[in-house]
Amino acid sequence: MGHVAEPAGFRAAASRFATGITVVATVDEDGAPLGMTANSFTTVSADPPTVLVSLMHGRTWQAVARSGVYSVNVLHAEDAALCAHFAGRPLLRDAPPLVPRQGFFVLPQAIAQFACEVVQSIDIADHTLFIGEVRWCRHNEGTPLTFYASRLRRGVGMEISSTESVAYPGDGWWT
Template sequence: MRSSRPEVSTAQYRKSVALFATGIVVVTAVDTEGRTHGATVNSFTSVSLDPPTVMVSLRKGKTHSLISDSGWYGVSVLSQEQSAYASHFSGPRDGRVEPDFVSGDHVSTLGGSLARFECEVTREIGIHDHTLFVARVDFSSATDGVPLVFFGSRHSHVLQLG
């Protein structure tokens, strides 16, 4: 049953959801010529520990198409020192940032990231203007550090308590 309230505006929704702090990742995919492409995403989540399964949400674009075609994607969890990567992969490339990619068996990820995952797509779920790519984790690695987070529509970092 639909509510009798007026629909939530895009502007109001964006303002509200911006108050939910999230990590920032770069999702990568490789084209047929072996070049790595990526997109900055804050809609990444763990779905299951057994088997290790994750999900990202992407709108249609180059990275989306490459993932759909290849069935693989990489995820790099950015540290607070990697804000330039978040900016680089969120819009037109200006050539000021030269990404440090680490080659994997199926896809490259960003060196220096807090965590890196290579993921094989098991399901694609289209929802409105995005696709949820659910994937089995084929490889993961992790290092210590402070994450880059997205809060209030800006890059931020966390202050660890205790």
């Protein structure tokens, strides 16, 4: 060992993995909501429903570590301003409210919400993987905001027809 990939090349390669954009929201020690933009959201397991987010040491990280709870809010295609706002760049004058719902703070306009309790935390360099069991979730129809090659995008690409795609053994994801 010893050699690691050079950071700029690593970032460029990682940017080829298309993702959605989420706002991870939680509660601080005074009971006030706060949140940050994150695209490191991943589903881990369906039974029990488990997800993870990778958060850099900062305000939201500290609040999740302290409270043991977070929500993941999947942004709508028209909410690029919220992506920037919760990434700490031009702060919107009227900050969109994170509202209390069933014991968690969530972003009401999100196209999906996952309310999570931290079941395991793994520290890696200046990040922590917060593995969360999903207490409740909801979703609605709507085009997602997406991120690819370091650019925000509206929506997803064209669907590949089932006749064109290779037959896939049913394992619960596609069937």
